[in-house]
Amino acid sequence: MAFELPPLPYPTNALEPHIDALTMEIHHDRHHGTYVSNLNAAIEKHPELAGKSVEELLGNLAAVPEDIRTTVRNNGGGHLNHSIFWKIMKPGGGGEPVGEFARAVNETFGSFAAFKDNLSKTAVGQFGSGWGWAYLDGSGKLVIKGFPNQDNPVMEGGKPIMGVDVWEHAYYLKYQNRRADYVAAWWNTVDWEEVDRRYREAR
Numbered sequence: 182m183a184f185e186l187p188p189l190p191y192p193t194n195a196l197e198p199h200i201d202a203l204t205m206e207i208h209h210d211r212h213h214g215t216y217v218s219n220l221n222a223a224i225e226k227h228p229e230l231a232g233k234s235v236e237e238l239l240g241n242l243a244a245v246p247e248d249i250r251t252t253v254r255n256n257g258g259g260h261l262n263h264s265i266f267w268k269i270m271k272p273g274g275g276g277e278p279v280g281e282f283a284r285a286v287n288e289t290f291g292s293f294a295a296f297k298d299n300l301s302k303t304a305v306g307q308f309g310s311g312w313g314w315a316y317l318d319g320s321g322k323l324v325i326k327g328f329p330n331q332d333n334p335v336m337e338g339g340k341p342i343m344g345v346d347v348w349e350h351a352y353y354l355k356y357q358n359r360r361a362d363y364v365a366a367w368w369n370t371v372d373w374e375e376v377d378r379r380y381r382e383a384r
């Protein structure tokens with residue numbers, strides 16, 4: 182079973198004015214679409230890998246044949262990262278964390294404001310292309326860290342909860358070089374129910 186591009190769970194203009202429709206269309210259809218087709222092309226060369234989840238592949242890259250390892254890292258990572266990203270946003274999102282995740286944020290970071298500031302600074306400060314992630318590390322602790330390119334916490338034994346894409350393709354049409362403005366606006370799209378669901382599933 183080949184990997185498939187998941188449909189965007191809302192129309193491309195649903196996150197306006199925070200993220201514009203053209204950016205969403207290009208980002209989902211072309212960028213994410215290309216990660217999926219490149220990943221499938223790589224796996225076709227090694228049919229023994231067919232059936233493995235993208236988490237399994239990324240969680241043990243050393244087991245992926247060397248001739249496709251970088252392709253799987255970049256495009257499998259791109260597929261996983263974006264599959265999560267679309268679902269942790271929704272029209273009418275934003276506000277504050279809910280449920281068990283809200284409690285974890287307060288226990289670990291002291292307040293939502295401190296968590297938000299930390300993840301924002303991590304994402305804005307990520308040099309070049311990459312992501313800011315909040316995730317459970319291998320010991321189950323909620324942590325925040327930047328990842329380059331399409332790397333993902335699963336590569337370090339972590340469980341990704343919520344991440345913000347800071348590749349220029351995620352914001353340049355509307356925000357140009359103003360990454361901080363994009364990240365500030367992105368918080369208005371977060372689906373906290375989905376973030377809490379992911380957190381409870383990861384624990």
Ligand code: MN3
Pocket residue numbers: 208212263346348350351
């Ligand atoms: Mn992207």
